[in-house]
Amino acid sequence: xxxxxxxxxxxxxxxxxVSSGLTSGTGGNLSLFNxxxxxxxxxxxxxxxxxxxxxxxVILDLNGNLVEGKRKPTSERDLHLYLYRARSxxxxxxxxxxxxxxxxxxxxxxxxxISYLVALSGSKVPVAPYATYxxxxxxxxxxxxxxxxxxxxxxxxxxVTVGEDLESGFNRAExxxxxxxxxxxxxxxxxxIVLPEEEITRITEKFQSYGQRT
Ligand SMILES: [Zn+2]
Numbered sequence: 001x002x003x004x005x006x007x008x009x010x011x012x013x014x015x016x017x018v019s020s021g022l023t024s025g026t027g028g029n030l031s032l033f034n035x036x037x038x039x040x041x042x043x044x045x046x047x048x049x050x051x052x053x054x055x056x057x058v059i060l061d062l063n064g065n066l067v068e069g070k071r072k073p074t075s076e077r078d079l080h081l082y083l084y085r086a087r088s089x090x091x092x093x094x095x096x097x098x099x100x101x102x103x104x105x106x107x108x109x110x111x112x113x114i115s116y117l118v119a120l121s122g123s124k125v126p127v128a129p130y131a132t133y134x135x136x137x138x139x140x141x142x143x144x145x146x147x148x149x150x151x152x153x154x155x156x157x158x159x160v161t162v163g164e165d166l167e168s169g170f171n172r173a174e175x176x177x178x179x180x181x182x183x184x185x186x187x188x189x190x191x192x193i194v195l196p197e198e199e200i201t202r203i204t205e206k207f208q209s210y211g212q213r214t
Contacts, residue, residue, distance in 0.1 A: 002068050006041035007057040008033045013166050014049035022173055028096040028158070029135035032166050033084050035091060038062060042080060044071035075134040076146060082139040083146050083162055090146075090162040091168035100180035101159035108155055109184050114192040117175050119203040121151035121161075125176060130155035151176045 001007070009032055017023045017030070018065075026049070031042040043049075044056045058069035064081050074080070080093045104111065104127075111118060111125035116126060126145045132140035142160055145152040151161045151172055159176060163169030185190035 001054070003032075003034055003037070003039055003041045003057075004054075004060050007054045010041050010043055010057045010167050011049075011052055011054065013094075013170050013204055014043055014052055016170060016175075017094075018049050020174055022096045022177060023097045028094075029076050029080075030094045030166065030169070031092065033078040035143050039067055040084065042073045042077065043060045043199070044069075045074050047071065051074055062126070076138075078134070078136050078139040079081075079142060079160065082136075082143045083160075086143045086146055087162065089164060090165040093160065094163070094169040094173045095158060095160045096173055097158040097178070098177040098180070100172070101153060101177050102157070103184060105153040105158060106156050109183075110153065111176075111179060112192075113195040113197075113200045114183055114186065114201045115179050116195065116199070117179055118195075119200050119207060120172050120175055121202075122149040123197065123200050125149065125151045125153055126177070127153040127155050130157070133157060163190065212213045 013030055017028055021046060026046045029043045031040055038061060040060045042058050042060060044058055056071050058071055058073040059067040061067055064077060074097055083090060083093050107129055110127045126149055128141040130143050131141050137173045142152050142154060153159055161169050161172035163172055
């Protein structure tokens, strides 16, 4: 079986999407790209995350050809492929329909740097224009923004985040959902203060050395 470790991670983080409240039912999807082997492990379409087994994870190449698996890949297959083609530093894609990010996406509100954590995306979290789910048009719309940002709201749909691995992609989704909630709450009672651009640049540099990295 190809991509043994990646299959385990797709299952582990699929369950985390549900247990963290980032998605419910079979919503959302995720993938992991092994660039050395040129193969991508993607979640199967419409399957319960807690019932998904190793053999259900679908293996594709970068052109979307089926390499291994009997299940249909996620309906957002093109979205995942386009993002990997657009950025060579991206090895994981996480897509969710979390409540607060989707609320802002439905309002068409991008998230300005109202918290230092917005720097995990970049200078803001932009909103990609609406296109029908599962279409190359949607994949193209998001790709335009992913060149400059690690998190993109998809108008009237949800959120997509990228990372160098599944852990960072997942953490970004969790934090952007938190920021979305804070932004929404702040806008309910007033006008949140936006951090200046130079502070976001400073934070971005600080993030490079944050945590256990040496
Ligand atoms: Zn979706």
